[in-house]
Amino acid sequence: MGHITRSELLSLLSSTEAGNGFGNRFLWVCVKRSKVLPYGGTPDGEKITPIIEELGFARRFALGVEEVHWGEDARPLWESIYGELSEGRPGLVGALTARAEAQVLRIALIYAIADCSSEIKRVHLEAALEVWRYCAESAIYIFGQRSGDSVADEILGELCKRREAMDRTEIRDHFQRHVSAARIDAALELLLSLKRVRRENQPTAGRPREVWYAL
Numbered sequence: 001m002g003h004i005t006r007s008e009l010l011s012l013l014s015s016t017e018a019g020n021g022f023g024n025r026f027l028w029v030c031v032k033r034s035k036v037l038p039y040g041g042t043p044d045g046e047k048i049t050p051i052i053e054e055l056g057f058a059r060r061f062a063l064g065v066e067e068v069h070w071g072e073d074a075r076p077l078w079e080s081i082y083g084e085l086s087e088g089r090p091g092l093v094g095a096l097t098a099r100a101e102a103q104v105l106r107i108a109l110i111y112a113i114a115d116c117s118s119e120i121k122r123v124h125l126e127a128a129l130e131v132w133r134y135c136a137e138s139a140i141y142i143f144g145q146r147s148g149d150s151v152a153d154e155i156l157g158e159l160c161k162r163r164e165a166m167d168r169t170e171i172r173d174h175f176q177r178h179v180s181a182a183r184i185d186a187a188l189e190l191l192l193s194l195k196r197v198r199r200e201n202q203p204t205a206g207r208p209r210e211v212w213y214a215l
Contacts, residue, residue: 003031006142018148023096027103027131030138054114061116068112071119078125085132091194092148093139104132147194151179152187156196159214165200167211188212 004012017023070078085101088094107128112120146153158174159166166174171184191197196215201208 018092018095024098027135028139029135030141058114058116062113065118068109069119071121073122074120074125077122092143092146095148096139097136104128107131147190149187149190151183152190155187156191156214165211165213167209
């Protein structure tokens with residue numbers, strides 16, 4: 001478990017780490033401080049002790065379990081949502097949530113063991129799905145419309161900042177012509193496929209002028 005601010009994460013997590021299977025090994029959770037405690041808090045021992053005891057029971061139970069099976073009441077729900085979980089999403093959010101079915105299964109397993117059950121029951125799966133829903137929504141909030149391609153994200157950011165169309169010459173000039181035309185073409189095609197931009201051909205006295213708008 002670790003914590004980081006949104007701005008730090010966006011600046012430090014590279015597109016390679018996001019897309020190569022490293023980033024989707026984490027459960028992304030947005031949290032905020034609920035109260036201000038300048039001198040810290042004083043835990044209530046009477047409330048904490050039962051939790052510690054329950055964790056002890058779960059640990060001892062887990063040490064004696066060789067295999068956990070699906071409960072009959074959980075199978076229909078798992079079968080109905082498995083396709084959606086494994087289908088994935090486009091863009092950077094899709095890359096960072098690509099292990100949805102595996103993550104939900106692991107969370108459900110944790111709930112089952114914590115409940116001292118050798119079966120994953122429907123209630124465990126439902127709880128796991130709610131945890132995953134929050135994690136997926138957190139990823140959307142953190143990473144927003146980013147594609148995971150640095151050139152594509154730079155183009156989209158500039159289009160959004162200008163709030164007006166750019167043609168290919170303006171896009172190349174934005175990169176001070178340090179990015180090849182082929183690389184820019186690939187980035188624009190990616191943005192098109194993700195429906196983040198639209199292309200328009202404007203008539204001129206000669207060849208039509210191809211311009212790009214952010215959506």
